[in-house]
Amino acid sequence: MSNPSPISIGLDAQTAQTKRVLIVDDSRLQLKIMRSILMKQGYEVVEAASGSDALEICRSDPPELIVSDWMMPGMDGLEFCRRFRTLPHEGYVYFILLTSKSEKGDIAEGLDAGADDFLTKPVNPAELRARLNAGVRILSMQQELSEKNRLISEALSELQVVHEAIDKDLRQARTIQQSLVPERSRVFGTSRVSLLLEPCGHVGGDLVGMFSPSEGRLGLYSIDVSGHGITSAMVTARVAGYMSSTFADQNIALRKVSDDCYDMRHPEKVAVMLNDRLAADPGVEEYLTMAYVNADLSSGHMNMVQAGHSPPLVLRADGAVTFFGDGGLPIGLVDDVDYDGLSCDLSSGDRLLLYSDGFTEAVLKSGKMLGESGLADLFRAAARQGEGTELLADMFWRLREAMADGGTLGDDVSAALLEYDVV
Known part of the structure; x- marks a missing residue:
């Protein structure tokens, strides 16, 4: 029996292949599990074993989605998220935190740091796919909005040129009328x-x-x-x-x-x-x-x-x-x-x-x-x-x-x- 098509889980395969996911975890086993899940769905996967390594990757070549463990030695996932959000980058990056925390205060802290969503550990493959699908939809809407904004900006620039020409003509017309x-x-x-x-x-x-x-x-x-x-x-x-x-x-x-x-x-x-x-x-x-x-x-x-x-x-x-x-x-x-x-x-x-x-x-x-x-x-x-x-x-x-x-x-x-x- 062949593997199920990505469409069967609500994610367009071509869309997934265009998305680059950074997974961050100090556990080699957890990285291996998540990499296997994501690669089957057509994602390009990049790994980092610590928050500091992940931050360097984001500085040089930022991904489109990030799945990061919260509890890690050194720079934890929360601090990594907070620092990542300060980096300059063009498009929006969807950030998911993996955590065993479930208190409302912890969730609020993660949202304040810049996280978009949360997954509880151990990770359920179906839930991970679903959360990433949601992120892809949001990123697609953001990209569509950015494209529309770009077109609007270009149109406004063209209109500005036309407006300046009309304004110049009107100023000249005013001079003629005053004459x-x-x-x-x-x-x-x-x-x-x-x-x-x-x-x-x-x-x-x-x-x-x-x-x-x-x-x-x-x-x-x-x-x-x-x-x-x-x-x-x-x-x-x-x-x-x-x-x-x-x-x-x-x-x-x-x-x-x-x-x-x-x-x-x-x-x-x-x-x-x-x-x-x-x-x-x-x-x-x-x-x-x-x-x-x-x-x-x-x-x-x-x-x-x-x-x-x-x-x-x-x-x-x-x-x-x-x-x-x-x-x-x-x-x-x-x-x-x-x-x-x-x-x-x-x-x-x-x-x-x-x-x-x-x-x-x-x-x-x-x-x-x-x-x-x-x-x-x-x-x-x-x-x-x-x-x-x-x-x-x-x-x-x-x-x-x-x-x-x-x-x-x-x-x-x-x-x-x-x-x-x-x-």
Whole structure:
């Protein structure tokens, strides 16, 4: 009759052959018995007659499993286990202690020293095989986990390279987007325009700008594209071309009347033209809100359009605050839209603010949003302390200080400020 297959005792023969077992015992007979049992199961067996000899073997060529007697002269199995666990080695080694001890305190001491399992002497061959089978399963799981960790580490390294490349591109995209607002402040006669643009990420969907086709005439706008990130930033870049302050012939808010002479279109017409261009683009799902002002700086008369945007805010010289508009449809959302115009008159010292909802919808430490009344208070407080870009920077700082989550922006924040007849 042939010997039973290793599979019959629950251990794959090929797996066993790959496992190297160190047996440690000061008894030659015990070593011979265990070697015979293990070799029949396909293990590679290494022997040591003392704890110190076993430790030297482990330093030079560590096994995958160890079966060591507890009671040995010189370095006993417990001390050997304790010292072995301090040695550097790559994979985990399963350690079984042979002992006649059965007290719970002794078992606890062995576990504290680094033992994984225990066998009582005299050794029962079936129990020894079973304990080693358990160790092999644990080692296989550990090796599988190590392999998965290795693959994860490699994937993370690859992702890090990709992330760094994307981050570099996004930083460059941020630089390009900031270049869409080349001037943050400009004086027009006795009035001054200042701009604020603070995206919540590398790039954002807010855009502010100004242009002047002739002395005393000013176009001022605040735009908020739906969503965040690269797609929104691409739309803002396109819209910036439609409202160019550099190339008048490309600016849809301007109408050429003669060579190098341009007139300003009514704000309602500008909103319709911009809506027609965006709504006609196939595959573009983004839309935008806009507040646009056509300003006559000689008279202080402001013609405006509010296309789904936050209502323009006027802070009078005496501290009174007025919001204009009741909403309107966003631009690029539907075809064939008409927009209603708004108007107001500014007096010397008045301030007109166009802003995105990143201000009013900011969540404060109280859990509430800033809202329009909070924005009005913020505007008044900053206006008492400064002017121009310093005023806008102060508003942004006050907002961050009042916000929850340490002032982390959940949306882009932008503003366009006209200080009328203050210079």
